Amino acid sequence: xxxxxxxxxxxxxxxxxxxGMVLLFLMPLGLTIVMALIQDAPFREYQxxxxxxxxxxxxxxxxxxxxxxxxxxxxxxxxxxxxGQQIDSTxxxxxxxxxxxxxxxxxxxxxxxxxxxxxxxxANELSRSTGAAGKLPVRDxxxxxxxxxxDPVTKQAMKLSLLNAIDxxxxxxxxxxxxxxxxxxxxxxxxTADTPFNLQEKLQAVGIxxxxxxxxxxxxxxTNSVQHNVPAWAIFGLFFIIIPIAGNMIREREEGSxxxxxxxxxxxxxxxxxxxxxxxxxxxxQFYAMLLAGRLLMPLLGLPAxxxxxxxxxxxxxxxxxxxxxxxxxxxxxxxxxxxxxxxPFGALSIVILSAIGGIWVPVEILPAGLQQLARISPLFWSxxxxxxxxxxxxxxxxxxxxxxxxxxxxxxxAALSGWLEQTRKR
Amino acid sequence: xxLIRDLHKTYRQAAEPTLxxxxxxxxxxxxxxxxxxxxxxKTTTISxxxxxxxxxxGSVQVLGLDSRxxxxxxxxxxxxxxxxxxxxxxxxxxxxxxxxxxxxxISGSSLxxxxxxxxxxxxxxxxxxxxxxHYSGGMRRRANIIASLLHDPELLILDEPTAGxxxxxxxMILDFLRDYHRQGHSVLxxxxxxxxxxxxxxxxxxxxxxxxVVQGNxxxxxxxxxxxSLEQVFLHVTxxxxxx
Numbered sequence: 185x186x187x188x189x190x191x192x193x194x195x196x197x198x199x200x201x202x203x204g205m206v207l208l209f210l211m212p213l214g215l216t217i218v219m220a221l222i223q224d225a226p227f228r229e230y231q232x233x234x235x236x237x238x239x240x241x242x243x244x245x246x247x248x249x250x251x252x253x254x255x256x257x258x259x260x261x262x263x264x265x266x267x268g269q270q271i272d273s274t275x276x277x278x279x280x281x282x283x284x285x286x287x288x289x290x291x292x293x294x295x296x297x298x299x300x301x302x303x304x305x306x307a308n309e310l311s312r313s314t315g316a317a318g319k320l321p322v323r324d325x326x327x328x329x330x331x332x333x334x335d336p337v338t339k340q341a342m343k344l345s346l347l348n349a350i351d352x353x354x355x356x357x358x359x360x361x362x363x364x365x366x367x368x369x370x371x372x373x374x375x376t377a378d379t380p381f382n383l384q385e386k387l388q389a390v391g392i393x394x395x396x397x398x399x400x401x402x403x404x405x406x407t408n409s410v411q412h413n414v415p416a417w418a419i420f421g422l423f424f425i426i427i428p429i430a431g432n433m434i435r436e437r438e439e440g441s442x443x444x445x446x447x448x449x450x451x452x453x454x455x456x457x458x459x460x461x462x463x464x465x466x467x468x469x470q471f472y473a474m475l476l477a478g479r480l481l482m483p484l485l486g487l488p489a490x491x492x493x494x495x496x497x498x499x500x501x502x503x504x505x506x507x508x509x510x511x512x513x514x515x516x517x518x519x520x521x522x523x524x525x526x527x528x529p530f531g532a533l534s535i536v537i538l539s540a541i542g543g544i545w546v547p548v549e550i551l552p553a554g555l556q557q558l559a560r561i562s563p564l565f566w567s568x569x570x571x572x573x574x575x576x577x578x579x580x581x582x583x584x585x586x587x588x589x590x591x592x593x594x595x596x597x598x599a600a601l602s603g604w605l606e607q608t609r610k611r
Numbered sequence: 612x613x614l615i616r617d618l619h620k621t622y623r624q625a626a627e628p629t630l631x632x633x634x635x636x637x638x639x640x641x642x643x644x645x646x647x648x649x650x651x652x653k654t655t656t657i658s659x660x661x662x663x664x665x666x667x668x669g670s671v672q673v674l675g676l677d678s679r680x681x682x683x684x685x686x687x688x689x690x691x692x693x694x695x696x697x698x699x700x701x702x703x704x705x706x707x708x709x710x711x712x713x714x715x716x717i718s719g720s721s722l723x724x725x726x727x728x729x730x731x732x733x734x735x736x737x738x739x740x741x742x743x744x745h746y747s748g749g750m751r752r753r754a755n756i757i758a759s760l761l762h763d764p765e766l767l768i769l770d771e772p773t774a775g776x777x778x779x780x781x782x783m784i785l786d787f788l789r790d791y792h793r794q795g796h797s798v799l800x801x802x803x804x805x806x807x808x809x810x811x812x813x814x815x816x817x818x819x820x821x822x823x824v825v826q827g828n829x830x831x832x833x834x835x836x837x838x839x840s841l842e843q844v845f846l847h848v849t850x851x852x853x854x855x
Contacts, residue, residue, distance in 0.1 A: 186713070192710075197702065439699075440698075442697075447663070579803045
């Protein structure tokens with residue numbers, strides 16, 4: 185009865201605190217939406233965002249055509265005329281230098297002929313060693329280079345992506361030409377074969393296919409802005425529950441209502457339990473509101489819908505564990521400080537710091553090794569780890585037990601410290 | 612109703628002890644006043660009686676119960692009106708009283724009847740749904756007293772219950788305390804308003820520097836010290852020096 189009475193009383197107090205409601209529900213929602221929208225472009229940059237690339241073809245041969253076809257077929261859109269006018273290499277450099285375009289490619293004259301020459305040289309060498317008749321025309325090898333121009337603001341990852349695409353296409357085209365010549369040679373040696381021998385086909389025995397180490401659903405799921413930002417900022421927002429908890433504790437002390445509660449017979453822990461239960465339910469409600477926004481609201485804003493895994497019960501337990509840890513941290517902050525002016529800035533800043541080292545802002549994997557170890561002292565790290573296990577790795581109870589244990593440990597430490605501080609104050 | 616023997620208390624990081632062997636005794640079923648200048652140790656004494664603060668040594672018996680061994684039973688039998696308004700300012704008087712009543716494990720019609728009766732008795736029934744923060748000082752004091760009465764305490768302890776209230780509210784509070792006493796309850800009260808204490812109390816104890824200075828019936832004390840008022844007795848025994 186005392187627990188329920190306290191829960192009801194906390195609800196009444198919260199209902200009258202409009203600013204607290206806004207802080208706990210609308211601000212995290214706004215933050216999540218803004219962060220998902222802002223980070224949508226960087227996430228798309230490596231997936232389905234198409235970049236304009238200036239293109240000058242001084243070769244006009246099959247090699248340049250294949251290169252054009254390959255690059256135009258995905259992440260890049262090749263542009264060879266600007267303002268209705270065909271561009272040359274000088275104009276290309278000007279446009280990249282001015283920042284109007286981020287990348288430019290100039291294919292040198294004779295690149296196709298050079299590849300053919302290389303292929304003929306290899307075929308002739310084979311003929312000589314096997315005693316086959318015939319010799320293809322060759323000349324001395326020249327080295328030609330495809331020139332790439334980048335705007336200085338272009339990200340390194342984008343440069344690497346383009347370089348890899350060009351390198352891959354060059355290698356493939358040269359290999360195809362050489363294999364074509366070799367195939368022709370082999371056919372000329374064994375002209376009695378009924379079925380033409382396809383050397384290219386034989387050399388494609390081993391290929392590469394990408395798989396995701398999860399179920400079919402997550403195999404379709406690329407990390408996107410919503411999938412990263414909604415859980416991350418929902419956890420961040422949930423931890424901000426410490427502000428009303430610590431604020432209410434200090435207000436109760438300052439206004440004297442704590443004295444009233446301590447004067448009433450019965451265990452004070454039942455009152456604490458009622459408060460904990462209220463904030464636990466509030467935290468769970470807040471977190472699911474954020475997830476619901478990720479599921480329903482984000483698509484309306486042109487973002488992908490949030491995928492929430494396939495273990496709803498494990499998710500509920502995880503959210504409850506996160507909310508409990510946040511609540512216990514709120515009790516500790518409330519017990520630690522004497523005034524709201526001390527507690528609230530500390531509480532807010534500590535959450536920002538713990539979130540930064542805990543991988544909320546940027547994935548922990550890209551932090552320096554020392555910070556990666558430090559991340560483990562942040563309850564937000566374990567919170568995000570558990571949610572990612574469920575959402576991205578299709579985990580269940582069997583995969584989240586470790587982060588749940590860590591969150592339980594944090595809760596116990598925070599609650600014990602809080603109790604010890606309150607007892608010390610009483611003396 | 613109250614027996615205190617050789618009570619000592621020094622707060623951590625305090626330069627001097629707050630209580631230095633305080634001993635006093637108040638008989639059952641009386642209105643008693645615990646008086647003293649600022650820093651005399653009144654609030655500490657009440658806090659120890661209520662179980663909010665632990666004494667370093669000495670003993671306290673409340674209504675015949677030892678405060679060290681029976682603190683929960685004592686809390687059930689006493690009602691304490693703290694000096695501060697120990698209520699939630701954003702909640703109405705009724706909401707505050709409902710919560711406190713439920714913490715005392717009173718519920719249903721029994722709780723609502725009591726709340727209605729006391730709100731009426733203290734003239735707050737028309738403002739029962741108004742938030743405490745919108746109350747006047749006198750209304751807050753009255754609501755603060757009601758919150759300590761819901762469980763029908765045998766002993767009502769009030770720490771400066773009339774501080775900062777208007778004459779009308781003060782009269783209402785004092786009249787209620789007399790009625791409550793007439794119903795067979797005990798009252799222990801602290802105040803700086805010595806004229807009020809002289810009118811109300813059957814027994815007073817004046818303490819200073821954490822120890823008892825004098826104790827007795829106000830009239831008897833005035834006669835003993837050849838004074839015309841309790842205030843003169845007070846100044847006579849505690850001195851004219853200003854206290855911090």
